[in-house]
Amino acid sequence: MKNILSFLFLSIGLSLSAQIGIKTVTPKAKLDVNGDVNLRNKLVVLNTTDNSLVQGTNGQILVSQGEGYPPIWKTLRIPEYEPNQFYLIFNNSFSDRTGVTFTGTQESTTASTRSASFVKGSDFSTFNNFKKITSLSQPFQVNSTESKTYFQFETVVHTNFPANAATDTSIDYACGIFVDDKLVNLRQGNIKASSASNTFLTHNQIGIASNLTKGTHNISVACSRLQSYNTNNATLGIGINVATNIDSFIAQSSLKVDVYEIPQVFNPILN
Template sequence: MKKIFSSLLFASGLILSAQVGINTNAPKATLDVNGDLNLRSKIAVLDETDNTLSQGNNDQLLVSRGEGYTPIWKTLRIPEYEPNKFYLIFNNSFSDKQGIRFAYYEQPNTTTSRGALFTKGADINSLQGFKKIDGLSQTISVFSTQSKAYFQFETVVQADFNSNGSTDTSIDYACGIFVDDKLVNLRQRNLKAINSLYPFLTHNQIGIVENLSKGNHTVSVACSRLASYGDIYKNFAIGTNTSTNINGFIAQSSLKVDVYEVPEVFNPIIN
């Protein structure tokens, strides 16, 4: 009987000190569960500051501190927004290497003054000759009724002009930034022939629109060839090249969008 009792104690000691595997014959931890784990009550970890078991607070996460250390409860650090202040909520950048091209016959024939034609909020369908740069048409998100959206557009413009002679040779063009196909910013410029072949210039444009409605919006960039002077039959391109002195990589377009908002939901920090 003594031998049987001693054997039972020895076997119990092995069980208490061994690794236990559920659905595995080769456990790799004190308790190794190979499958789903369903907890019906609570999780508690050792709090080394007072040697007690801690169940954490509501909405806290259990975070590992690395090998040899017990995990601890942590609060997800959501910034505590101050009322009536703007914060950067959305930002993204887009690029396009395809660009758009205009032949001489693609410029609009309009008698309306540009000052009357290009007004904030004008629908893109009412503006003749505008072509969208496809890769810059993207969706942005707004989460508050108080917002400021900033747009920074950059591209390269080129025409296949010969070197400048005695006659003024140039092209007027315009690029607009649109939100939901409504004009929010426009810039007009002129590309002029110079003393070398195939001139090009860098076009920069910054726009802003305030208090867009909450939800998703489509931002896009579109440009138009407005008028030609001198040798009017030259090709014109925006965001791509007309001639081999530059390439598509050099001429590509980019659009950066930053949306600042006054948040409507405030998340206090719980330590």
């Protein structure tokens, strides 16, 4: 009887430590199921911090922590995408206090041919005496062939006009938004003298580009002094103060970039 019991306990120990296969004679883990698994109740994992069993909450998934560590429950924060709907994929904003300045001798030669020169898609190299605002030149990412990219540029235009100058004392200027050095949006403006000295105004423009190619693109903003009226000595500042009635903080430029896409490619979940 003693020998029989010893053999029985030895058999039970071997079976408890052996690998078990269901629909397979060569199990590759302690429990290897070759087929469907139907759980009728809860699935729990070990919390190694306090040795408790955790069954997770609604909407959570099991995530591996690597070999030798138990999996943990995680909340997957990925929105549900609907077909043919645009979603905000990229969003960033930039600022610049350096700006650009122009003297009376730095006017663009395109002032008299604006309609022919300021054409959408034209290369930046063809824009005479346009200066880029340094810190607004930035990369952004597009991941889908169906996208809409919005740009919002805001700055302050400043001059050192004297007070009570002639009513027709003014300066024409222009600012363009470029993607990969190609023009996507341009706005012209005019700053006039007033009863106060050192006139300034706020300039705001919004541009859009549709269906840019997938990959990294570069955004830049460039401005120019186009033409002066009854003043050649005044300095024009865009995104920078040229007199002390305002400072560089007030005059600074900002640019916001939003990329809306119809999602097409998703990163796979790997083991």
